[in-house]
Amino acid sequence: SQTIHQWPATLVQPVGSPLSLECTVEGTSNPNLYWYRQAAGRGLQLLFYSVGIGQISSEVPQNLSASRPQDRQFILSSKKLLLSDSGFYLCAWSSLIQRGAEAFFGQGTRLTVV
Amino acid sequence: KNEVEQSPQNLTAQEGEFITINCSYSVGISALHWLQQHPGGGIVSLFMLSSGKKKHGRLIATINIQEKHSSLHITASHPRDSAVYICAVRLDSNYQLIWGAGTKLIIKP
Numbered sequence: 001s002q003t004i005h006q007w008p009a010t011l012v013q014p015v016g017s018p019l020s021l022e023c024t025v026e027g028t029s030n031p032n033l034y035w036y037r038q039a040a041g042r043g044l045q046l047l048f049y050s051v052g053i054g055q056i057s058s059e060v061p062q063n064l065s066a067s068r069p070q071d072r073q074f075i076l077s078s079k080k081l082l083l084s085d086s087g088f089y090l091c092a093w094s095s096l097i098q099r100g101a102e103a104f105f106g107q108g109t110r111l112t113v114v
Numbered sequence: 115k116n117e118v119e120q121s122p123q124n125l126t127a128q129e130g131e132f133i134t135i136n137c138s139y140s141v142g143i144s145a146l147h148w149l150q151q152h153p154g155g156g157i158v159s160l161f162m163l164s165s166g167k168k169k170h171g172r173l174i175a176t177i178n179i180q181e182k183h184s185s186l187h188i189t190a191s192h193p194r195d196s197a198v199y200i201c202a203v204r205l206d207s208n209y210q211l212i213w214g215a216g217t218k219l220i221i222k223p
Binding site: 034092094104107108 | 145147149151157159162200202204211212213214215216
């Protein structure tokens with residue numbers, strides 16, 4: 001079956017420290033992968049999406065970067081966290097080929113930068 | 115104007131009431147998702163719809179493709195239903211997800 005794993009669930013990091021959030025997918029190949037962020041009191045905003053290994057599109061300029069080193073692995077990173085990076089981060093995947101196929105969502109990561 | 119609009123933004127009701135949350139969209143979609151986000155932040159996928167109606171326990175989701183509108187209903191609401199309910203649509207063109215802002219639901223005992 002198709003599943004998605006995202007970790008950690010919660011994270012508290014000091015300002016200026018690096019960040020690495022990982023998302024892995026099981027049960028499919030060549031998924032579309034997405035990173036979203038939800039700032040306090042706001043809806044989910046697309047940060048990055050990837051249609052293949054090494055292919056990353058950025059929707060919003062920011063202090064973050066994404067990488068896709070393997071087909072089913074999507075990593076969200078920062079070299080130096082800012083206070084404004086605090087929020088809820090969600091990884092998701094969907095199939096480009098299968099029209100109407102489900103999208104799957106990670107549990108999300110609550111990041112607090114202190 | 116946002117491509118996905120949810121209403122209401124906030125809803126407080128008494129236990130047992132019938133709850134309706136609405137989602138309207140202005141783009142061509144291949145599917146629509148309803149998700150639930152609890153105060154801790156974790157997200158749970160409730161439904162995926164491309165047509166018609168789905169039911170799971172006390173939750174019912176409907177979609178009208180022609181009117182570009184979906185509703186999420188909760189029957190016999192309970193305080194544990196308190197959460198943020200989010201509507202997300204998958205674009206027909208490139209399968210990206212566009213999210214509504216969410217509806218914060220509080221059910222009082």
